[in-house]
Amino acid sequence: DVTLQAHLGAATAEEHAALYREAVALIELLQRRGGEFEDRDRYLPYRIAFDVEKLGWELDFFTRHFVLGYRGVQLTPAHRDALAEEWRAIVDELASEPRVLCHRDYHSRNLMLHRGRLHMIDFQDARMGPDTYDLVSLLRDSYVDLTDRELDELIAYFLALKGPADPAEFRRRFDVMALQRNLKALGTFGYQTIARANAVYIQYMPRTLRYARNNLEKYPRFARLHEILSTHIEELR
16 A cells, blocks of 8 residues: 555665666566567557657647646747647657657556565556656656656666667657656646646646756757746746
């Protein structure tokens, strides 16, 4: 009955580090074994993916339920068009990446600790997607803070397990995926708060907004997107 999120409050630093390494190793295992079992005819997750339609819908969900709904922003037609253009650029890039089997919601609330080992739950939305997707879900988790050093070490550990890769290019792809997923999470939090009257997610918005702001500031390619969003959302300035 213990989630990774709940256990972390009582874990030592050594236990914390070991559990996160185990969680990262499970992602590599899922991707590797997922490739071995790939069969589109027998298994649904191999027939659905984070494609242009799905990724774009998620960013539109952020606009609709966080920007317009939760924050009550009135976007000008020019800003609406500019956001749509920015979303297309992000979505086209992510959808074009080689795909692996993804859990789709791999974070500290969906990893259960049982007899000292981690077990995955809530995998009914599994589908194909970028190899960064589940790693982003775990390491840019709205419910848990990781230090920059922990983040760097865990990404390096994943790459060591996965095999040869350009660390700088992988990190760039990781950050783009993180921006998309964090914005999507904010859309979900806004929807839960307004449409479902479930205010529990408000407490997780500041951390998620901080993740998004960091990546918007980090890459010059997001300068226009950063300018538009920061005009309306104070935490992104």
